[in-house]
Amino acid sequence: MVEPHSAQRKVIDRRVALAREWDELVGRARSLGPEFAGLLDPPRLSDLTPDFGRGTAVLINVTPDRCDALLVSAGGVRSVPLRDLNLREAADRTTAHLARLARLEAAAARMMHTAHWARARPAATNFTAHHRAKTELLQAQDDVDGHLSADLVWLWDAVTGPVLEHVCSGGVPRRPDTQVWWCPTGPLSFLPLHASGHHDGSGVSVLDRVTSSYTPTLRALARAARPPREERHQRMLAVIVEDLAGQPPLPQAEAELALLRELFAGDLLTVLDGRAATRAAVLDALPHHRWVHFSCHGRQNLSTPSRGGLLLADGPLTVTELGRGRFDGEFAFLSACMTATGGVHLSEEVVTLGAGLHYAGFRHVLATLWSIDADVAAALAHKIIKPLVTDGRLDPTGSAAVVNDAVRSLRTDFPTRPSRWAPIIHTGP
Structure with missing residues (x-):
């Protein structure tokens, strides 16, 4: 019979032996x-704050005790108490x-659906x-618009x-050269901080004061701020899925593709459209x-956000699959539904399609917080791609x-329709 104290x-x-083995392995790796x-050391602040210039990263902490x-x-770092913010109200509004x-x-x-049947079977x-x-x-x-304006x-x-x-x-006044990187947590991850304000012509809004971006973490922002390693693969990939069974058509896809053909001639543009836009083909082309440029439907799984994805010809290209890649990309445009909506229970982890592409190596990502009109x-x-392109670059x-x-x-x-412009976000440096 083994004595209890001996077993303990x-x-x-x-445990002590495993701890020593761990320390030894880490030491060998560091050498x-x-x-x-x-x-495995905690990151230093200097490593997380690249040349911000006039920029500021804003990490918002929402807890039951204080915000x-x-x-x-x-x-450096400053703390600003948010006395009028509380977790319950933020969760209720979200x-x-x-x-x-x-x-x-x-x-x-x-x-x-009813429009289809009215055309197919014209009856009263x-x-x-x-x-x-x-x-x-x-x-x-x-x-939506009435409550969103109040929110x-x-x-x-x-x-x-x-x-x-x-x-x-x-x-005040507006400082267009001042950039703010919003890093919300908890329920605030679903709300458009960059569009907040009194949109009554007073100029009392974020849009009228600073240039906004988002970042999932400070580490991701610091990594994205580094210049790309090589000037290779200077080409645009267009992934176009206009019609997909079980989904409404995307009439804007044709116009978006025409714009890309105008801006990127010849071999500067690769097009995967229709049945050619498969998960394997896209993953093979991204590096x-x-x-x-993705012009397709997006789907989010609010309970398991990593299972959300872009709906391609043969199924969803998920956040998990994107996260496995290591792409040396500069810009991703997600013209898709719900591309930046995370999971309800994991919202503070910011597991979204936009964040997935950003983590996977695309420095600048344009996404939307919810569906937008065609x-x-x-x-x-x-408005966005054309000003950024000169001579196919x-x-x-x-x-x-x-x-x-x-x-x-x-x-x-659309001054009275914030649902049309509030969801559009930029992630990156």
Whole structure:
């Protein structure tokens, strides 16, 4: 019979031996060269703050006890208490926002379904059903935009306004050369911080004060800020899936492809469209292209976000599959539905398609927080990609400013429809 104390000593001795073995292995790995010297060490602040210039990374911490924003810049780190922000209200507003978006998506699907039957079988009952579906869609749209406008004001008052008081020394006047990288956590990951404010012509909004980008982590931002290793693969990859069984058509895909053919002539453009746009073909092509444009549907799994993906000819290209890649890309344009919506329970981990491509090696990523209209998607391609291209070469250096200009332009076009311009985000340096 083994004594209890003897058995416990054996467990402790085993753990001590494993700890020593671990330390030895880490030490050996660190001795392999200077690039491994800091292996598994906590990152130093200097390693996480590249040349920010006039920029500031804003990490927002939301907990049941208190909420704060950490402002990280070239000058160091400051903490800004967010006294008007609390976890319960943030969660309640996010839950309600997602529910309204879901109702809008369902109403749009019903409208398209009834339109199909009204064309296929012209009958009074089908026309009535289609008219009712259109009415429901308009009501759902009004519901989303009305509450979203209020949420944008709340976000400014509780979160972004207090932050910009410190970033912009009072927040006025507009400083277009000041860049802010938002890094939200928890339920705030679903809300458009960059679009928050009082959009009444007063200029009291983030869009009117700074240039906004997003980053999933400081480490990801520091990595993306490094220049690309080589000037190779200067080509655009276009992945076009306009019609897919079980999904509404994407009428903007044809216009987006025409724009890309205009900007990238000859062998500067590779097109994978229709049945050719398979998961294997896309994964094989990504490492050989510096830029990529996805015009297809996206799907998010809110309970298991890593299973969400871009819907290609033979199935979804998932966040997990993208994360396995190591691409040396500069720019990715995701003209797809729900491309930047993460999981409800894992929202603080920012497991999204946009973040997946960013982690996988694309330095600048344009995505949307929820579905956008076909006409808005087509307009975005012109407003964002065209200014970045000269003689078939895309320079994404100023893409954050271009994206912010495009959002402001759409706000001017649709002042009462923030659902059309608020979801558009830029991720990267």
